[in-house]
Amino acid sequence: MPGGGAKELIREGARNMAKQLTREASLLRKGAAPTSAWAFLNGEFVPIADAKISVMTHAFNYGTGIFEGIRAYWNPQHEQLYVLHLHDHFERFRQSARIMRITLPYSVDQLCDVTLEVLRRSSYHEDSYVRPIAYKASPLIGVRLHDLEDGLTIFAVPQGKYIETERGISCCVSSWRRTDDNAIPARGKITGSYVNAALAKSDAHEAGYEEAIVLDQQGHVSEGSAMNLFLARNGVLVTPPITDNILEGITRRSLIQMARDELRVEVVERTIDRTELYVADEIFLCGTGAQISPVAEIDHRTIGDGKVGGLTQQLSRLYFAAVRGESPKYRDWLTPVYGRAKAAA
Numbered sequence: 001m002p003g004g005g006a007k008e009l010i011r012e013g014a015r016n017m018a019k020q021l022t023r024e025a026s027l028l029r030k031g032a033a034p035t036s037a038w039a040f041l042n043g044e045f046v047p048i049a050d051a052k053i054s055v056m057t058h059a060f061n062y063g064t065g066i067f068e069g070i071r072a073y074w075n076p077q078h079e080q081l082y083v084l085h086l087h088d089h090f091e092r093f094r095q096s097a098r099i100m101r102i103t104l105p106y107s108v109d110q111l112c113d114v115t116l117e118v119l120r121r122s123s124y125h126e127d128s129y130v131r132p133i134a135y136k137a138s139p140l141i142g143v144r145l146h147d148l149e150d151g152l153t154i155f156a157v158p159q160g161k162y163i164e165t166e167r168g169i170s171c172c173v174s175s176w177r178r179t180d181d182n183a184i185p186a187r188g189k190i191t192g193s194y195v196n197a198a199l200a201k202s203d204a205h206e207a208g209y210e211e212a213i214v215l216d217q218q219g220h221v222s223e224g225s226a227m228n229l230f231l232a233r234n235g236v237l238v239t240p241p242i243t244d245n246i247l248e249g250i251t252r253r254s255l256i257q258m259a260r261d262e263l264r265v266e267v268v269e270r271t272i273d274r275t276e277l278y279v280a281d282e283i284f285l286c287g288t289g290a291q292i293s294p295v296a297e298i299d300h301r302t303i304g305d306g307k308v309g310g311l312t313q314q315l316s317r318l319y320f321a322a323v324r325g326e327s328p329k330y331r332d333w334l335t336p337v338y339g340r341a342k343a344a345a
């Protein structure tokens with residue numbers, strides 16, 4: 001191609017990208033960090049604008065990274081930011097790293113300390129979301145996990161609701177299947193595997209639904225795009241077992257504990273058929289990002305009477321009080337970011 005033609009093509013491409021950015025600026029920036037945010041990158045705290053990696057980075061080319069999503073809740077009365085299940089998230093981070101043969105240069109306690117420092121430096125006084133990523137960092141071409149350097153970053157962004165938590169949402173059963181444990185293990189929070197979740201989520205969104213529910217290769221219910229699933233039938237809570245291609249959710253584990261201890265409700269971990277969704281009395285999705293999201297409708301079938309069910313309501317009330325530091329019993333779920341909490345129990 002003659003030089004002039006190529007230059008014009010490049011200019012036109014840049015003009016089109018700039019136009020898209022202006023038109024969709026607010027949508028494209030949803031979930032972005034403010035310029036005042038800080039990141040931890042390969043051993044140093046740096047302003048977010050300086051936290052950069054090469055286009056050659058192995059994980060950027062092949063999805064060879066592992067990550068976590070950790071929420072921190074602001075309590076205005078306590079003037080405190082509480083990080084939820086900080087230690088548990090980094091325990092899972094270590095497990096994902098083991099699956100992906102990534103060596104972490106820090107202990108779980110050190111990773112927790114770095115996270116608290118990122119939040120302090122970013123000065124967040126609002127609900128926030130922490131994103132640690134450990135990744136194959138070598139700037140080279142070649143598909144493998146061995147003989148590569150590892151990198152680590154932790155940053156945080158302000159984060160409100162990820163999906164609806166008060167009214168029931170509409171879902172579809174996705175035509176995409178969950179990746180199998182012997183393909184890309186759902187047990188690991190692997191960056192590349194979120195293509196599976198993104199395919200399901202966007203197809204659901206474009207078909208007019210708010211979330212996707214994904215079946216595994218055997219046709220059993222696994223989870224939502226990035227959240228675990230519970231249903232209630234005849235007063236019993238049911239959720240897929242960890243052997244049915246789900247992420248071993250920390251929120252899922254916490255809600256099982258709460259349902260048993262506080263509501264004295266039986267919780268059963270067992271395989272769920274697709275049509276059990278249609279006949280359930282209640283369904284909700286849960287996760288760090290999603291929190292607790294009631295489901296009102298699946299594939300145009302109303303769940304229960306279409307309103308938020310009784311068990312879902314009770315669990316939501318207990319959960320949201322606990323995560324904001326308002327339940328002394330669950331105070332050990334939380335790590336305060338700033339000095340001493342004012343009125344903390």
Ligand SMILES: Cc1ncc(COP(=O)(O)O)c(C=O)c1O
Nearest residue numbers: 226227228247249250251287288
């Ligand atoms: C695929 C998937 N399932 C479930 C969950 C819920 O897990 P947790 O409660 O640990 O956040 C998440 C994310 O957070 C997820 O990405």
